[in-house]
Amino acid sequence: MNINHADKVNIKPGYGTKESGEFALASVKAAMEDLKLKKIDGLCTAPLSKELVQSDSFKFPGHTEYLTSEAGASDSLMLLINEELRVGVVTGHISIKEVPSAITKERVIAKLNILLKSLKKRFR
Numbered sequence: 001m002n003i004n005h006a007d008k009v010n011i012k013p014g015y016g017t018k019e020s021g022e023f024a025l026a027s028v029k030a031a032m033e034d035l036k037l038k039k040i041d042g043l044c045t046a047p048l049s050k051e052l053v054q055s056d057s058f059k060f061p062g063h064t065e066y067l068t069s070e071a072g073a074s075d076s077l078m079l080l081i082n083e084e085l086r087v088g089v090v091t092g093h094i095s096i097k098e099v100p101s102a103i104t105k106e107r108v109i110a111k112l113n114i115l116l117k118s119l120k121k122r123f124r
Helices: 003-008 018-036 063-071 096-102 105-122
Strands: 078-081 086-089
Touching: 018 063, 086 105
Parallel strands: none
Antiparallel strands: 078 086
C-alpha cells in the first residue's frame, strides 16, 4: 500500500477494516524507515488493531516488537506518557494469563534500566 495516497483510503474511526490495517502497518513501516534515515528523531504511536495488521510480512504481537526488531535492539520498553506520568510496561503484548510468570526480577530490572536511560535522555 502506498501511504502517499492517503486521501484514497476509506477509514472510518472506530471501525477496523483490512484496508485500515494495511494503512496502519504501512504508516508504521514508513515511520521506521524515516527513523533509520534520520529524517525524524523519534516516533510516537497510537494503539492499532493487532488483528488487522497481521500479514505474511508482519507476524509480531504488536508494533512495539516490530520497531524493536527493525532497530536491531535486543530489548525495548513501551512507554505510556502524559503531562505528569511516564509509565513503562514490563510485559508488553502477552495474554493476561501469562503476565505473572513473565514478571521476573531480572525483567523488571532490565525494563527499569531502559526507563531510567529514557527519562534521563528524553525527559531530563
